[in-house]
Amino acid sequence: MALTAQWAEAWIRECSQVLTEHRTALIELDRAIGDADHGENMQRGFAAVVAKLDAGGQETPGAVFKLTAMTLMSTVGGAAGPLYGTAFLRAATALGDAAEIDPAAVVGFLTAARDGVVARGKAEPGDKTMIDAWTPAVEAADTAQSAGASAVEVLEAAANAAQAGALATEPLIARKGRASYLGERSAGHRDPGAQSSALILQAAADTAGRQQ
């Protein structure tokens, strides 16, 4: 079964719920190497998106992602707002007016999202950022799709790789963002943006799985 606007909306609502549950945990990660507001900002941003979704009117997955993008950009603030906003905006552009998302289109929108984050933030893999979750996620999604996986399986592969990528940021020394000012003192802490990325991709896989 292909993924529809109904799934896209369920995903974003799930993000809001999951980020609310993990608000304190993300704040704690950010307190160690940043400024202790990531959980707060992400919760506020996705709650604002849900409020807009409640008004209805989004008929394609692309439209849901575009609304998500514009709302996150204007409500999250800091670096995460434009980065997640750009990710969802590029995903929306990649999907265009399509009503359904097949496995190849899943890889397509994930890749576009990742490329958007790279273009905006100029981070490379290993810099201890969101990219360290997104890059393995895109690669795993691509591999799964090439092997004939369903849309749900592609999202599950992406989510698992993203979580592994987030964990793998722990020993890294940050080279981008506010954590970079700590230099070697940033090692030993997980990157909050990589962790929130992993949570968001897990929510995508979970909601898709439930719709099967």
Place this chain on the structure above:
Amino acid sequence: MKKLINDPQAVVAESVEGFGAAHADLVEVHPDPLFITRRDAPVQGKVGLVSGGGSGHEPLHAGFVGRGMLDAAVPGAVFTSPTPDQIIPATLAVNSGAGVLHIVKNYTGDVLNFETAAEMAQAEGVEVRSVLINDDVAVEDSLYTAGRRGVGGTVLVERIAGAAAERGDSLDGVSGIAQRVNDNVRSMGVALSACTVPHAGVPSFDLTEEEIEIGIGIHGEPGRHKIAMENADGITDRLLEPILADLKATDGDRVLLFVNGMGGTPASELYIVYRRARQVLAERGISVERSLVGNYITALEMQGASISVLKLDDEMVELWDTPVWTPALRWGV
């Protein structure tokens, strides 16, 4: 935490409301999305200057909106960048057709939000340029970090570029001089105490009565290192030395010396710092041609100061001296 506030979540909105009422002759506050413009914006034929960033650095940036400086300021939450939905309408509001310059302090959040806004404003037909302010010599290894931060030099860029725009320079001209000021200014700061962000409620870092933090930024983030408290002359020397080394300031150079308070330091102490800095510069044959002393780019109630040194040329001096009329900086009118 003791602060003169009503509700930690309403600090920025209530403060800007009061600011707008107090300076209604000079500025107009647009409450939602929040930004502040010159009362007479857009000024026909003039390049528009927009700056912004987290709140908590007052009078920066809104205090510098007015004739000869900024056309618009965009305040975010305390120590948090504003968002594109504020920056875009501010940009459109001050565009007279001559284009808009964004003056952006080099912090990841500010850079990303202003870049996104610039892209979107350009899509709406406004010509936008950006200049990134990165004058803080305390960040040593720019290659492996997000780079040097924008601190005291921001005020000097806003004044001098603002004067160039008021003179009628083109967008290229105003961008060029803003970049030239940034390239020739270096700054470094010290904290004697941390500051408390209203919605956090606890100090942003720990300092004992006997310690000071050298090389702080303006968001209460820690600096280069903690050292034992010293007297004013000793601290001044520690701040000035890396500035002059990085600037390669030598005998015969002409400079502007800016001693800035971080919010919780009395003017009397800032002048003690200024006095010592002036002595050191004189010993090296560096001529202080213009000066600025006071609380202009702050970190809430932090006790401390920063020193900025700008290498001057004739055009910068001429522009600095032109009339400026803003809530926080005013001369020649």
